[in-house]
Amino acid sequence: MAVFEVPEPLKKLIGQVVATSVNLIEQGAIQRYSRAVGDSNPLYNDVEYAVNTRWGRLMAPPAFVGWPVGADSFDMIKFVEKLIGLGAPSGLLDGGVEYEFCTPVGTGDILLAVVKILNIEGRETRMGPTMITTVESTFTNQNGAVALIMRNTFLNF
Amino acid sequence: MVKQLYYEDVEIGQDIPVLQKIATTRMLVQWAGATGDFNPLHYDEEFAKSLGVGGPIVHGALKKAWLINLLTDWIGEEGQIKKFSCRYRGMDYPRKMETFDVPKDGETWVCKGKAIKKFIEGDNHFVECNVWVENGKGETTTSGTALVSLPSKIN
Numbered sequence: 001m002a003v004f005e006v007p008e009p010l011k012k013l014i015g016q017v018v019a020t021s022v023n024l025i026e027q028g029a030i031q032r033y034s035r036a037v038g039d040s041n042p043l044y045n046d047v048e049y050a051v052n053t054r055w056g057r058l059m060a061p062p063a064f065v066g067w068p069v070g071a072d073s074f075d076m077i078k079f080v081e082k083l084i085g086l087g088a089p090s091g092l093l094d095g096g097v098e099y100e101f102c103t104p105v106g107t108g109d110i111l112l113a114v115v116k117i118l119n120i121e122g123r124e125t126r127m128g129p130t131m132i133t134t135v136e137s138t139f140t141n142q143n144g145a146v147a148l149i150m151r152n153t154f155l156n157f
Numbered sequence: 158m159v160k161q162l163y164y165e166d167v168e169i170g171q172d173i174p175v176l177q178k179i180a181t182t183r184m185l186v187q188w189a190g191a192t193g194d195f196n197p198l199h200y201d202e203e204f205a206k207s208l209g210v211g212g213p214i215v216h217g218a219l220k221k222a223w224l225i226n227l228l229t230d231w232i233g234e235e236g237q238i239k240k241f242s243c244r245y246r247g248m249d250y251p252r253k254m255e256t257f258d259v260p261k262d263g264e265t266w267v268c269k270g271k272a273i274k275k276f277i278e279g280d281n282h283f284v285e286c287n288v289w290v291e292n293g294k295g296e297t298t299t300s301g302t303a304l305v306s307l308p309s310k311i312n
Contacts, residue, residue, distance in 0.1 A: 097218070
């Protein structure tokens with residue numbers, strides 16, 4: 001096994017904004033997400049309950065906005081296909097995530113996402129020669145406040 | 158409504174009440190539909206085997222969502238998660254289905270956490286925690302850290 005050598009065309013992506021997208025946070029999407037997690041918190045499921053809280057609307061669980069929910073117009077799989085086209089290995093695994101939550105997100109919010117490549121590097125992992133990509137997405141709401149910053153790491157092997 | 162936790166309620170070293178979860182092939186399809194992550198690694202047996210992971214595996218992001226669920230259940234509506242990070246360290250395999258909605262017997266995962274630090278900055282009352290997911294063998298397959306802010310009984 002060996003360390004993966006990152007091809008030049010991929011190195012050139014480091015630091016670049018690769019996508020921007022506008023995302024409307026929908027009630028039904030929040031409810032489907034909460035059911036899939038098995039999270040029965042009424043703030044994320046029950047509209048009647050939620051409108052009577054201080055938030056006044058159905059709220060999204062903190063990690064609802066992430067890869068790829070809430071960034072529908074940024075298709076991460078298509079993006080990874082582009083990386084593969086530029087020489088990345090074709091296997092794909094999610095490596096982990098880091099969030100900074102700044103402003104709570106709920107139904108009706110409109111988030112502008114700016115997606116930037118923070119880093120691409122080659123390593124040797126138990127999957128063999130592996131390329132590790134870190135992508136930073138900053139989500140700003142309709143009032144101009146940063147809602148969250150998310151850094152995703154994924155592995156091509 | 159979730160019971161409200163206050164800063165003064167938390168002691169360093171205190172365990173977060175555990176949250177048990179199961180994952181089934183059906184639930185992974187539900188997750189794929191809810192999030193839009195349609196990587197066949199999570200539902201296509203042959204595809205997953207061809208990648209050398211043995212069979213379809215649980216989405217890392219679902220385990221992340223379980224840990225967020227653990228935290229929001231604990232901190233209540235007045236608490237807020239400020240920072241969260243986790244790493245997917247091991248593969249987890251979903252239970253197969255017995256009937257169209259009943260899973261076969263099998264693995265149950267336990268989400269756990271511990272308060273490791275608490276501090277006040279200005280008006281904010283923060284608690285730092287370690288959180289992790291253990292599989293049925295007690296092995297940690299996902300681990301992370303979180304910074305939460307809590308209301309105070311004093312102000």
